Amino acid sequence: MKKAKPIKIKKITGEINMNNKPILDVSDKPRPAQWLTLSIQHLFSMFGATILVPYLVGLSPAIALISSGLGTLAFILITKGKVPAYLGSSFAYIIPIKLLNEAGGPGAAMIGTFLAGLVYGIIALIISKAGYRWIMNLLPPIVVGPVIIVIGLSVASTAVGMAMNNPAGKYSMLHFSVALVTLVATIIFSIFAKKILSIIPILAGIIIGYIYALIVGIVDFQPVLKADWFEMPDFVIPFVTYKVKITWDIFWLMVPVAVVTISEHIGHQLILSKVVGRDYIKEPGLHRSILGDGTATIISALVGGPPKTTYGENIGVLAITRVYSVYVLAGAAVLAVIFGFVGKITALIQTIPTPVMGGVSILLFGIIASSGLRMLVDSKIDFDDKRNLVISSVILVIGLGGAILKLPFKDIQIQGMALAAILGVVLNLILPGRQPVSDNMFEEDVNENQKTA
Template sequence: MNEKIILDINEKPKPAVWLTLSFQHLFAMFGATILVPFLVKMDPSVALISSGIGTLIFLLITKFRVPAYLGSSFAFIAPLIAAQTGGGPGAAMVGSMMAGAVYAAVALIIKATGHRWILRLLPPVVVGPVIIVIGLGLAGTAVQMATNNPAGDYSLLHLSAALVTLSVTIIFSVYIKGFFNLIPVLIGIASGYLYSLAIGIVDFSKVANAKFLEMPNFTMPFLDYQPEFSWQIFLLMAPVALVTLSEHIGHQMVLSSVVDRDLVQNPGLHRSIMGDGLATFAAALLGGPPNTTYGENIGVLAITRVYSVFILGGAAVLAIAFGFIGKISALISSIPTPVMGGVSILLFGIIASSGLRMMIDSKIDLGDKRSLIISSVILVIGIGGAVIKIGNSFELHGMALAAIIGVVLNLVLPGSESKQKNAHKEGRSGQSSAVS
């Protein structure tokens, strides 16, 4: 790299610098990480703790050679909601464990056979449209959150809180430079919260009554639910791993470019995928959402040129500590739904746009019938919510069905192998924009 590295991967910073830079990474991931549990009705404190534990697991598995932070995955929002609706919180956690197990299985196969096959299985022409489905499939949820009051009726007052949140987030994303440009989501949520306090739609009593130190609401197997394998839950959650695996690969390629090392070869893609999978499995054991590597934190690494894994580990420890502070948990829980709806409008739109960007960066030619057919079928099946049901035990629908059909179409439709390889090579930068 042309720019001078300030702290390399295994360099330890001075204590004051260590704490400051760890807080910066904590802020970068904070807004998105707490938004996911807010949407799927999980405890945000558990999400913070599981993201911190997951990051430490990831660093350990990758031999402290990959400076990455793991936070809540947006790709699993719709499947988690569907799993909870059908079988409660326990079903959602079992599904998350299954997704983690898929990661682990893929990691072992990659270790034995290499990683080229997974790039051919998940080219941008498949992953791009699926990412678009993730974003647009959640669009209705974001709008309802932004426009409705707690009773579910339209409210202009609540909509105003969403618009203030959205406006501030956009302003800090576009017009503000420096550190604050790294945390526009967090600033937008804070501004929306202050505005909501001013117009009287915040219940602050929980914050006042909360203890400083408090045990989060963990949802643990055998204590809170009996784990049971279900093909329906497996088919709901496991196919989403196809999308997040591609996202993970893209992040590792971009991160390799940032730190000027080939992380795909050393410590190896099998190690980083295994770390990601074990982090998701650990999160499920605690009652948190699945984890994934965060592009936001990769952006912080690129801007600061500080790559130390000690700083990422410090951010993980801070996240775990925050999860046990009752005042912080109560403060997060008191955020009005329209505030989260306002920021969701932008984030879900960015998710969809990142899928489109992946296709553009990969030079996917929609004038080519093969590419047009694959992307078109994925979009309509995913956004339309198509369902395959066989009896009462087998159900495959929405994004999971779209992802599987996309993979099948890519394998069976005639096309040039060399074109797919070129698309992968040219589209690696686009994959870095995939959903968190």
């Protein structure tokens, strides 16, 4: 029998050119005016995606901004100020949060978000004691890639419905035209824009779509005029806003998704290591960055925000600007917190018409699904191998079909994406022919990058 070749993470993350020296390195502090400009740039890059998630699941965009800022500051502290990353709203939890909101209100979603954050902490503790290879053996590309595809496509019908329908839920050509203008603008910015504009296509598309919606008369600007400059957001706080009750439904809807987002986190850390020219798996350590991500998610749960994840958009800003300063990311986090308390900004976000968000979502959810497909391609997954074909097929159909597993005790239900992720992990572990992860995969990948930096 042929010996299986070890999996190389290099094939998963892709390549980034690192021939240029940084303008500001990780620990460099920028001048005040430069600091503000660079921080606003990062704020804009994450803004569109961060407010889209709460918009879709019925949470407060203001609290999403505040929790993203607080979470990013906590992440920077936990990683000892060595990892320049911004944490925004995670798209992976959209379906579970929507289901929990419908079943038990925002409190249930926040309990689930808290549990997801605890999973990060537990895995960080295990990695600090046992190393990181076990997590990559548990979550190879053949499992994570199809699950990411499910994450993107499971909300496709939501995006299309938002794009085509009026507030009454009926088809409207006027509203669909707004979605199409938004979509076309976002595509143009994604493909043809240069430098920083290429990093904020979502925000740029929302702005163009909003202007068109104003022109055709489907925007009510009165809430912005009536809003105060300073307003206290409606925080969702445990034991104050809602009673804390942990159920199996909450656990099984949210916790399995956390396993997938942790794999996404590892991928981001590898890419960030390439961009900045440091080995973040070693220093400050993968356990610290995962703990930081989990802490940000727990903070979000305690105030009423969606789960958090490191943002590829902000990594893109780092790669283009060659400004790696954590002070700049911390500045963006502080600005996000301030914006969350500005009533007129919150009111302006809430006036964005549904078809504008629908138009952006059509592209964004497709990109999420495509990134899962890209992971499979970059990892050179062989679909002539029946093992790979079986695992991916089961994950896709179970996840997209919305299958529900009802266990005959304690009323436990495992649904859709969570069930797909669990079955994918189990199939990968029990089917013959599993490829091991090489012992020095991270060292080879990052060291090769540092030679070219």
